[in-house]
Amino acid sequence: MNLLPGVARGRKALVPYLTGGITADWTDYLHAFEAAGADAIEIGLPFSDPMLDGVTIQQASDHALARGATVASILADLAATRVGVPLVVMTYANLVVRAGPAAFCARLAEAGVSGLLVSDMPVDEVAEVEQAAADAGLALILLVAPVTTDERLAEIARRARGYLYAISVMGTTGERATLAGSAATLAARAKAVTDLPVLVGFGISGPAQAAEAGQVADGVVVGAALMRRILDGATPGELGVDLAAMRAALD
Amino acid sequence: MSLMPHPVAGRFGDFGGRYVPESLIPACAAVADAFTEAWADKTFRDELDNLLAVYAGRPTPLTPALNLGAQLGIALWLKREDLAHTGSHKINNVLGQALLARRMGRTRLIAETGAGQHGVATATAAALLGLSATVYMGTRDIERQRLNVHRMEMLGATVVPVTSGSRTLKDATNEAMRAWVADTDRAHFLLGSVGGPHPYPWMVREFQRVIGAEARRQASFTPDVVVACVGGGSNAAGTFAGFVDTPARLVGVEAAGGAAMSSGAPGVVHGARSMVLQDAEGQVAEAESIAAGLDYPGIGPEHAHLGAIGRAEYRTATDDEVVAAVGRLARTEGIICAFESAHAVAWVLRAAGTPDLPTGSAVVLTLSGRGDKDMR
Ligand SMILES: Cc1ncc(COP(=O)(O)O)c(C=O)c1O
Numbered sequence: 001m002n003l004l005p006g007v008a009r010g011r012k013a014l015v016p017y018l019t020g021g022i023t024a025d026w027t028d029y030l031h032a033f034e035a036a037g038a039d040a041i042e043i044g045l046p047f048s049d050p051m052l053d054g055v056t057i058q059q060a061s062d063h064a065l066a067r068g069a070t071v072a073s074i075l076a077d078l079a080a081t082r083v084g085v086p087l088v089v090m091t092y093a094n095l096v097v098r099a100g101p102a103a104f105c106a107r108l109a110e111a112g113v114s115g116l117l118v119s120d121m122p123v124d125e126v127a128e129v130e131q132a133a134a135d136a137g138l139a140l141i142l143l144v145a146p147v148t149t150d151e152r153l154a155e156i157a158r159r160a161r162g163y164l165y166a167i168s169v170m171g172t173t174g175e176r177a178t179l180a181g182s183a184a185t186l187a188a189r190a191k192a193v194t195d196l197p198v199l200v201g202f203g204i205s206g207p208a209q210a211a212e213a214g215q216v217a218d219g220v221v222v223g224a225a226l227m228r229r230i231l232d233g234a235t236p237g238e239l240g241v242d243l244a245a246m247r248a249a250l251d
Numbered sequence: 252m253s254l255m256p257h258p259v260a261g262r263f264g265d266f267g268g269r270y271v272p273e274s275l276i277p278a279c280a281a282v283a284d285a286f287t288e289a290w291a292d293k294t295f296r297d298e299l300d301n302l303l304a305v306y307a308g309r310p311t312p313l314t315p316a317l318n319l320g321a322q323l324g325i326a327l328w329l330k331r332e333d334l335a336h337t338g339s340h341k342i343n344n345v346l347g348q349a350l351l352a353r354r355m356g357r358t359r360l361i362a363e364t365g366a367g368q369h370g371v372a373t374a375t376a377a378a379l380l381g382l383s384a385t386v387y388m389g390t391r392d393i394e395r396q397r398l399n400v401h402r403m404e405m406l407g408a409t410v411v412p413v414t415s416g417s418r419t420l421k422d423a424t425n426e427a428m429r430a431w432v433a434d435t436d437r438a439h440f441l442l443g444s445v446g447g448p449h450p451y452p453w454m455v456r457e458f459q460r461v462i463g464a465e466a467r468r469q470a471s472f473t474p475d476v477v478v479a480c481v482g483g484g485s486n487a488a489g490t491f492a493g494f495v496d497t498p499a500r501l502v503g504v505e506a507a508g509g510a511a512m513s514s515g516a517p518g519v520v521h522g523a524r525s526m527v528l529q530d531a532e533g534q535v536a537e538a539e540s541i542a543a544g545l546d547y548p549g550i551g552p553e554h555a556h557l558g559a560i561g562r563a564e565y566r567t568a569t570d571d572e573v574v575a576a577v578g579r580l581a582r583t584e585g586i587i588c589a590f591e592s593a594h595a596v597a598w599v600l601r602a603a604g605t606p607d608l609p610t611g612s613a614v615v616l617t618l619s620g621r622g623d624k625d626m627r
Contacts, residue, residue: 051521052272052432097517097519119272121270124260147276148276152276167273170433170435171429
């Protein structure tokens with residue numbers, strides 16, 4: 001399962017995040033992201049208690065849930081949308097456990113999703129979901145953090161599929177003025193132990209940070225900065241412009 | 252082997268575990284290692300026991316509730332956690348964890364609180380041990396438990412209002428965990444109940460075991476029923492631990508509006524797999540109870556396990572029953588208990604003389620806290 005084939009050719013991957021159901025026409029953002037040069041797109045399935053998210057993605061999740069977005073409606077919207085890049089679902093353990101890992105993964109695959117990332121399911125707890133994802137043909141993406149020990153890093157890299165997601169900083173998701181120094185250190189440590197693409201995420205807020213992260217990592221995930229713009233009313237076209245600037249900075 | 256053993260990998264049967272983001276794994280592991288070591292270290296145990304005695308006022312009495320017992324036709328004994336320093340059982344766990352935090356070289360305590368009792372206990376231990384304390388509290392709870400906000404501030408803690416979600420304990424817990432991720436080097440997350448990622452459910456039960464151990468020693472009889480209220484379930488877990496290997500029935504009483512055992516389904520919230528009030532897709536429901544400390548959609552994983560294997564039973568009490576129970580206990584025994592604790596009393600009032608609690612039963616009831624905070 002190679003979610004990011006461009007990386008092998010030396011292209012830096014740009015993976016924007018979008019909270020599913022954030023607006024009525026939310027899938028229009030997917031097309032805008034694709035057109036702006038996204039290599040894959042992470043779709044957040046909103047959860048009532050997103051403990052790894054800072055205020056922006058909390059608001060985005062609350063907003064989507066208040067609009068009446070559900071797992072079912074988001075997956076139905078995705079199934080009805082043609083997007084030319086891989087889609088990865090990012091969510092929390094309870095939504096997976098509630099449905100049952102096998103049923104949950106099967107539903108994602110049916111909706112055309114290629115990967116899954118469960119924020120609060122560390123490698124130690126992931127076995128059942130790992131099997132279910134493999135059975136459904138989904139890449140299970142795992143997180144590494146600045147505090148992850150070498151031993152765990154090796155184990156996580158061995159078990160992850162699709163790409164390895166390096167959390168740039170100790171904290172929640174959210175816009176940050178500068179890229180933490182821990183990002184480069186972690187990306188380099190991760191690159192040393194895996195052939196999977198290593199993406200840096202959390203706090204990538206603009207082209208300069210994307211370019212900086214791209215120096216050491218294979219690409220970036222951009223979430224809160226985009227969600228802030230959507231919460232403030234930015235259209236798909238406007239977000240496409242933002243994202244194209246990051247694309248240009250990475251290239 | 253005890254039914255409440257040292258859990259392997261933080262598992263209680265199908266429940267428990269450590270469902271936290273990778274960023275928190277080393278911090279959880281450090282707490283688990285430090286607690287394992289400290290709990291086996293006589294110096295640590297002696298220091299804690301000494302503090303519990305000379306500072307927290309332990310042992311707390313086991314009071315015969317002769318008047319109410321006679322009215323109900325049962326022998327009723329109250330384990331008086333309301334008489335512990337700061338006014339509830341929360342101090343038992345807090346002193347243990349605060350000593351552990353200091354031993355780990357942490358300088359800051361982060362806590363969540365619902366009723367404010369855990370926050371007050373945390374602020375108290377921080378003052379005593381020279382640590383700083385940041386307490387997250389939902390704005391709805393700040394409004395209804397204002398006395399405890401004043402107490403925390405008087406003790407030098409910072410109370411951070413939480414406005415997300417239901418603005419109660421669930422949301423305060425999310426916010427405390429977010430704060431911890433950003434400060435794991437300096438801060439200890441001082442969780443107030445038997446939920447959360449391993450080692451918290453086990454560690455907090457061990458720190459609360461003193462309730463059950465004392466009651467067992469103090470009781471001149473073998474109880475037929477041991478009952479306690481359950482929010483996350485720490486006073487109940489500590490009480491049950493003293494009686495799990497006796498024939499006593501163990502009864503936990505949840506708020507009718509926060510009844511994870513009766514109305515929930517298996518799920519993952521705040522780091523553990525347990526029973527959770529939630530909708531069909533797994534969105535966590537907002538609990539609704541007059542008692543801020545029980546206004547919580549989850550329950551500690553060991554309770555989910557004890558319920559699943561049938562060793563403990565879980566009941567509920569409504570807000571109206573709870574208000575009536577506070578008044579009845581006050582007028583018959585001269586004890587004003589917290590709304591939380593009154594859930595256990597309410598179940599006894601309802602069940603006494605029925606097959607659920609036959610006439611003549613001997614009952615030990617943990618009165619987890621005093622009611623000053625609820626006077627409005
Ligand atoms: C007096 C009192 N009892 C009980 C509880 C509920 O906690 P637990 O179920 O962990 O004992 C609280 C929590 O705030 C409390 O203040």
